[in-house]
Amino acid sequence: MEKRTYAASDQTRQALAAALKELMAQKPVDKITIQDLTERCGIRRQNFYCHFADIYDLMRWMFQEEAVSLLEQHEGTLLWQEGLLQLFRYLEENRAVCTCALRSVGREHLRRFFQSDIYAIIHRTVEQIGAEIGAERVPRSDIDLVTHFYVVALSGMVESWLLGELAHTPEELITFADQLLQDHISGARMRLERERKHND
Secondary structure: HHHHHHHHHHHHHHHHHHHHHHHHHHOOHHHHHHHHHHHHHHHOOOHHHHOOOOOHHHHHHHHHHHHHHHHHHOOOOOOOOOOOOOHHHHHHOHHHHHHHHHHOOOOOHHHHHHHHHHHHHHHHHHHHHHHHHHOOOOHHHHHHHHHHHHHHHHHHHHHHHHOOOOOHHHHHHHHHHHHHHHHHHHHHHHHHHHHHHHHH
16 A cells, blocks of 8 residues: 555656746746646645645755766766766757746755765765775865866756757767866875875
């Protein structure tokens, strides 16, 4: 019984997200009402609030389910590039919805959506890289700072590409980001080796 209830609940969330995407392709988010969504889904208005606090909560859930999960499936030092490419493809397929979100809620607001979810994925990747190069004694604050740097850089790059501010292909941007990360790893490895030799 509990499994059926969960499935029905998930089905309702998916239907609301699909309705939101359809409407976002036609008008700004602030012009979309909960009544618009519930009428499209054939559910009562109160039922919306069983799942989401407001439309922005629904939008965040939609991006989490559809976009950020692509990165989570490919987390790790070898696979984050594929996850990022999948994210670019999702944004391309849903360009109207994503640009509507950017224009409706503002770049800063949407950036927070992505950064909060991408942060944990990138943090684990940075930790894995640290372990691979033998940086176990690196302070937690340094790992947090490196993570923050890459999260801001990657989310800003994706956002600029979505808005047409970057003429590069997703593959070119990912190659560039990967090279930057590899150079960072090489530099960190060399610095650690110098420090170990100096301490010996």
